[in-house]
Amino acid sequence: MSQSHRLETGGVLVDRTRQIKFLFDGKSYSGHPGDTLASALLANGVKLVNRSYKYHRPRGVVSSGPEEPNALVNLGNAGTHEPNIRMTQIELHDGLDATSQNRFPSLEADVGVLNAAASRFYPAGFYYKTFIHPRHAWKYFWEPVIRRIAGLGKAPTHADSAQYEHTYAFCDVLIAGGGVAGLIAAKAAGEAGARVILAEQTERLGGRLLVDDDAEIDGKSARVWLEETIAALEAMDNVTIRLRTCCSAAYDHNYCLLYERSGDRGEAAQVRHRLWRVRTGRVIAATGMIERPIAFNYNDLPGVMLASAVRDYVKLWGVSPGEKTVVYTTNDDGYRTALALAEAGCTVRAILDSRREPDGPLVGAARALGLEIRPNTGIGKAKAKRNKLASIETVDFDNPEAPGTTIECDCVAMSNGWSPVVHLYSHSGGKAMWDEEAVMYRPDPANPPRGRDAEAMVHVAGGAHGALTTDAVVAQAAAVAAEVLAELGMGGTAAVPDVSATAETPTHPVWVTPSAGKAALGGKHFLDFQNDVTVADVALAAREGYESVEHAKRYTTLGMATDQGKLSNINGHAILGKTLGKTMAEVGTTTFRPPYTPISFGSIAGRETGNLFKPVRETALHGWHAARGGDWEPVGDWRRPYRYQQGSEDRDTSIHRECLRVRNTVGVLDASTLGKIIVKGPDAAKFLDMMYTNMMSTLKPGKCRYGLMNNENGFLMDDGVVVRLDEETFLCHTTSGGADNIHGWFEEWLQTEWFDLKVYTANVTEQFTQIAVAGPKARDLLNSLDSDIDFNALPFMSMAEGTLAGCPVRAFRISFTGELSFEFATPVSFGLALWEVLHAKAEELGGGTYGTEAQHILRAEKGFVVIGDETDGTVTAHDVGMGWAVSKKKEDFIGKRAMERSDLTRPDRKQLVGLMTEDPTEVLPDGAHGVEGGKAIGHVTSTYFSPTLKRSIAMALINGGQGRFGEVIEVSTAKNKTARAVICDPVFYDKKGERQDV
Amino acid sequence: MLLIDCPCCGVSGEETEFAPGGEAHIVRFGPGSSDAEFSSYLFDRKNPRGVHFERWRHAFGCGKWFHMARSTQTLEVFGVYKADVTTPPQDILDRVEAAKAEGRVK
Amino acid sequence: MSEVDMSLARPLLEGVSDTGAGGLKLSVQPLRGMVTLRADLSEASVAAAVKAAVGSDMPGVRKATDTALWMSPDELMLLMPYGEAADAVAVLTEKLSGVHHLAVDVSDARTLFRLEGSAAREVLAKGAPVDLARDKFAVGDLRRTRISHVAAAFWQSGDGPDVFEILCFRSYAKYLWEWLEESSREGSMPGVL
Incomplete structure (x- = not known):
């Protein structure tokens, strides 16, 4: 075509x-x-x-x-x-x-x-x-x-192939909108030396001046003034102009989002959309106005358009939206459309004006061209042929029942006055007020959005402030720019250009055009086009009691479409007011929320998709694990090898092989993710006595002690081995993933409560690769390597420093498997070298690697708790049977007072026990409830098949459990299914601890 | 998004660099305190609609804790001050009073 | 008696990427010796110890010298050749005998990147909420912040206004490397800094 x-x-x-x-x-x-x-x-x-x-x-x-x-x-x-x-x-x-x-x-x-x-x-x-x-019909029948x-468009089915970006930016003045007002403000701010960002949502500067060019500015035609002003701005280094960039939001403390659609034009752009995160001294919202439609019967037919849009298509794009147009206006501005159409050689069938005596230069110009003007007349009804507007029927406002004339037309240009775009002013709490005379909601200067120092952070210039004519826009924008610059201490007298603009007479808005007969109720008088909300719908909502504008909005869906009521809200609120007998001011507005127009999900995600979605923390041995069948268990941001797969074996086979390897020969484990915090100072011991439930000040240099940490609620929050390196220096191990939290926790107490203590801390987690060597042949392995540490003499719970196979190490004789075990910390750069030697030697001895799941089973066999498995933030040291680690001598420590609360000393609290199912092959589900008389009496916290014991084992928190050893309880395993299990000591293996202390 | 001045390193940084730490100037009660005292320490928070003295940590920056006086309603900030004090400094209290007098906060 | 074999020390990440916009070059720096020093930085004895250990004057607040980075009101990061951190700790310990302090070798805890080129500021501005305009962030300035999701410190070394040194915890280095490389793509700069 x-x-x-x-x-x-x-x-x-x-x-x-x-x-x-x-x-x-x-x-x-x-x-x-x-x-x-x-x-x-x-x-x-x-x-x-x-x-x-x-x-x-x-x-x-x-x-x-x-x-x-x-x-x-x-x-x-x-x-x-x-x-x-x-x-x-x-x-x-x-x-x-x-x-x-x-x-x-x-x-x-x-x-x-x-x-x-x-x-x-x-x-x-x-x-x-x-x-x-x-109720259920909604989910299964109606909703589908x-x-x-x-519904609207189709959801994408493919991954987005485009690139998106974020950037942070800073400026003194952010100007939203590149129309006349924005240009005036930008020039003033730029000349004052301010750092300026001017964001314009379209691809062009000039706003309505490109279309409505009947004004003269500084004695120049609008076009010449525009060209000169743009050239001046482009020459300023301190002014950044971004086209296709919408200021989407103005948030607290002068934080704004710009949505730049720089790569939306087909070419393979490096950046499709960019989200700017701007912190600005002030915002000047020069966001202009939006024309209002008029409600009349069948005002939604294709061909019915805003009058300003009709003239945009004619003047900006050289397009005639219709061969024969009827202009329906309530103000002078609508005549500009009639004039533009006539000038372009299009037929204007009639100008229908709601006012009784339209007058003024624009009306006069239309008369002079011989255009037919019908005062006090509107469109009673529009009629379609083949889905398009074909004619309209006029209506006399004084006598709606009288038959009107039919005018054939394929386009209606409607104008019901203009609404300032107050969104940016309102996003962070600025209020709009109804101006009865100008018939618009405009920014209320008494209630601006306030910034950090209570300053008015968004100022409004031009049409967005309610200025309707070019002279008013220019004067107001210059004044606002001066005010903003004065506030920023950057001067404050912007020259006000001299403007001669065409005068206009006031609007006489029509909220609903009267119709004859059935249509008089307002059915098919559309307000919200996208959501099909009519005048009748809003009136019905009001009658049904949805009097608040916010309620009426949600009930009718007025203004809830993707355009967020940009065309419909004011008209809808007027109908609500009319039905309720309230003024516009009494009705009020709904809340304007960001973004101003929809922004793409891609722009929100930016670069942070795929491998950049979230950081993954890798130990020094990550690549080694990956190359040898390691599959991953996420622990915080870390990835730890869950098990090492050999060939195509299933998970259980790998895990059981790894467990038995540690029990029978020797295994090596990457324990690098354990947190490591140095605590040093004359008061370090005193401080750690406060942080741990145990006494740490009595620990001798070179010795290790397992420590428990409470929060102030008396509940367990972390555990780990504390090593005293010297009189003033401790090394505190934390759980994997707990290092940052615990380091922060230490610093919090030191900085905010006991700031008189002489203690410094440092998080050295990342400094070391830590490797556990565990199993009966651990010492044989170590003795076969070159080292200055005597592994035969190093006692259980002791530390030695030296070298091992050419790597500097700290050696800790500690065990989380119940076996003879050593852990070595070596600087990360030596980590792989040490690991490779230890692993090779382990293999020589018939052992090898073990992963985190084998570690978990081995410790469960020993009844060792894992913070986060056996505890959930409501569990005390006594609950898990570790009262022995709670000092009775210390006057105070974190959580001590809380542990005296009656609820924490109840004898019937959930307590840690072992569970052994009567059927030794049945492994209880994790989290399964113990049930008694139809009530839950506790839950399973860890559950495994133990390859060592060749039967299932579980740990559980059961009401009063520590006094119930030997009792059999039911554990819910599935819907209406239970298993019988006997309550027992949670230490299933080597109860005396003989294997680790050899 | 808040813009926060760290009184420890002087950075004026956005909220994402900082971690909030709840109400400030809470007196710790330990062993020997009554249930009421301990309860007030552990649980009672003012949660005001208005001026709030609160703790923040410059988590992604210098790592230091500090205090900020802020209106939870309007997000106006009356000042920041270091963590090693038990009451807000007078100049910040004066600013709060001025804001009250001007009707910006209750 | 066994000894430490320095040849066993290997960096986890190595690489240079110079395919970025406008001649941007991103590189992982070789292993460096690093020592965290926590102490009262206003003490003359501390300044003297720093001078003795790494030859640097006490850096100002949020400033970097060639060998000393201001990290916090009571914390410095001292830089030296890899393998010499223990010596530096020994000097500090000796000079600060009787002065409350913490000096610890953290040479292996972090990865150091270098990003150079006229677009370097814009790359960082994509992920760090910091005003990086030339007159706001200049040679000698240091900032601890986040880059994307990662805690990091960066500073302008003495090598010029387009050269940034970037430090992050080692376990995050691969992520940050990939982030910096992606963010350096030709044609992806906003073009304002």
Whole structure:
């Protein structure tokens, strides 16, 4: 199809010398560089572009910008597919491939339109009223059905192939909007030397000045002034201009998000979207205004558009949205559209004006051209032919029942006045106030969003402040810029350009056009186009008691579509007020929340996808483990080898092999993730006495002690071996993943409570590779290596420093397996070398590696607790049978007072016990409940098949369990199934501890 | 997102560099204290809608704990001060009083 | 008597990437000796000990010299050739005898990167919430912060305004390397710093 609706001349944005081919619903069209998808489709005479959400009504383009509620498309394919993109913001590019949404099988013949036939059964609150009974029908029947027929675009099925970026940025003044007001502010701030970022959501600067160029600024035509001003800004090093960049949000303490769509034009861009995280001294919101539609019967037909959009298409893109247009306006500005159409050679059938006596220069200009003006007249009804507007019927405001005249037309340009875009002012708590005279919500200067020092952090310039004409916009923007610069201490007298603009007379808004007969109730007088909310719906909500604007919004879904009510809210709130007999000020507004327009998920994720989604911490031996069948257990951010697979063996086979290896020969384990914190100072011992339940001050240098750590609630939070390196220096081991927390915990007490103690700490976790060598042949292994440490003489729970196989080491004689065991800490750079030697020697002795799961089984056989398995933040040392580690001599330690609370000394608390199932092959489920008389009496905390004992074992916390050894209880294993298990000592193996102390 | 000045290293950094630590100036009660005293220490928090004296740690920065006086309602910050004091400094209290007088906080 | 065999010490991560935007070069630096010193930095004895150990004057708040980094009001990171940290600790211990302090060899706990090129600031600004404008962050300045999810310190070494040294915990080094490399891609800079 050729560009049948492209005008002969005009279109300052399009480059007519070049053609661009694109696809819409699989059909090929052509447009020009500079077009949006919306302008290009209109140029091709395509008016039906979508189906509405609820009734599947045919819809066309309404606007020319981000406020567009109707013209949403699926864009791209596979890895580039993105749903719900506004055509009015898609720049045309080669290869563009868009499909319409919410229709089946096609836009022209959509079966969902049956919804519309039944629309009287879909009143406000329909979903709430209808699907509440029976309850389960919602999940299994109604929701799937509704999801299929309603809904917007298709969710992507492929991974996004594009690149997204984040960046932090800092400035003195962030200006949102590159229209006249934004340019005035940017120039003033730039000249004052401020660091300025100017963000403009479209690809062009100038805003409405590009279209409404009837003003003169500083004696120059609007166009010349614009070119000069842009050139001046571009020459300033301290001013950053970003096009295609929307200031999406203004958060607390002057933190703003910019959403930059820099790579949305088809070419293989390195960056598709970039999210800017900006901290600014002040925000100047020069975000302009959005024109309001008018509610009339069937005002949603394709061809009914905002008057400003109609003139945008004519003047910016050289496109005629209609051959024959009726302008329906409540103000002077609508006449600009009539004039633009006439100038472009299009037919203006009539100008319907809600006012009784329209007057002023613009009205006069229309009269002079001989355009027909009908005062006190509106559109009573629009009529369609083949899904498109075909004619309208006029209505006399004084006599709605009287038959009107029918005017054939394919386009209605409606203008109901303008609403300032107050979003950025409101995101962080600024209030909007109703201005009865100007008929708009505008920023309330008495209630700005306040920053860290209670300063007004967002200032509003130009149209967003309520200035309607170019002279008012320029004067107001210059004043605001001066005010902001003065506040920042950067001067404060911006020159105010001299402007001569066309005068305008006040608007006379129409919240609902009266209709005759049934339509008088406001059915099919659409407010929210995307969500199909009508005047009748809002009125019904009010009558049903949804008087608060926030309630009415949720009940009717007014303003809840992807456009967030940019076109519908004010009209809807007016209807609510009218029904309730309240003023606009009394009705108020709903809350404006960021983002201003939807932003892509990709931009939120930035680079942090795939391997960069979240850091993984790797030990020095990670690659070695991976190469030898290690599969991973996440421990905090760390990855630890869970087991080492040989051949195709299953998990249990690997794990059991590794367990028996440690019990029978010797195993080596990568224990590097254990936390290691140095605590040093004259008061170190005193401090650690406070931090641990045990007495640490009595520990001798060179000795190790297992320590327990409480929080102030008296519950266990960490454990580990403490080593006294010298009189003033301790090395505290923490759980894997606990190092940062415990280091922070130590520092918290030292900095905030006992800041008089002379203690320094350092987290040296990452300095060392730590390797456990465990098993009856551990000493044989070590004695076969070159070392200056006498492993025969090193007593249990002792430490020695020296070298082992050429590596500097600290050797600890400690055991978490119950076997003869040593742990070695060597600087990370030596880690692999030491590990390889130890592993080779272990293999020579018939042993080898063991992973974390074997470690867990081995310790469970010994009844050793794991913080986080046996404990859950509500478990005390006494609960797990470790009262022996709680000092009775110390006057105070963290959690001591709490452990005296009556609840923590109850004899019937859950206590740690062993469980042995009567069927030795049955392994209880982890977390399974012990049950007695139908009530839970505790739960399983660790459960394994023990290869050493050749039977299942479990640890459990059972009410009063330590007094119930020998009793048999039922443990719930599945729905209506239990297993019988006997309560026993949690130490299943080597109860006297003879194997580790040899 | 809050912008926080660390009084220990002088950085003016965004909230993500810091970790919150709850109400400040809570007196620790240990062994020998009554149940009521201990309960107040462990559990009772003011959680005000308004001026809050709170603890923060410059977790990604210098690692130091410090105090901040902030309105939980408007997020106005009245000042930051070091951790090794048991009461807020007078100049910050003065700023809080001024904000109250101007009706910004209760 | 067995001895330490220094040839066994191997860095975990090595590499140079110079495919980034505008001649950006990212490299893992060879092993360096590092010592954490915690002490009252206002004490003259501490300044003297630092001078004796690594030859540096006491760095100012959030400043870096060639061999001493200001990490915290009571903490420095001292730099020296790998394998000489123990000697430095010995000097500090001797000079600070009787002065409350903590000096510990942490040479293996961290990985040091170097990022150089005119776009280096913009790479860091993608993940660090720090104002990196040339007049706000200059030679000798140091900042501890986060880069993406990773705690890190970076500073401008004496080698010029486009050269950054970046330090992070060793277990996070692979992540940070990949993050820096990804963020250095040609065509991905905002172009404002």
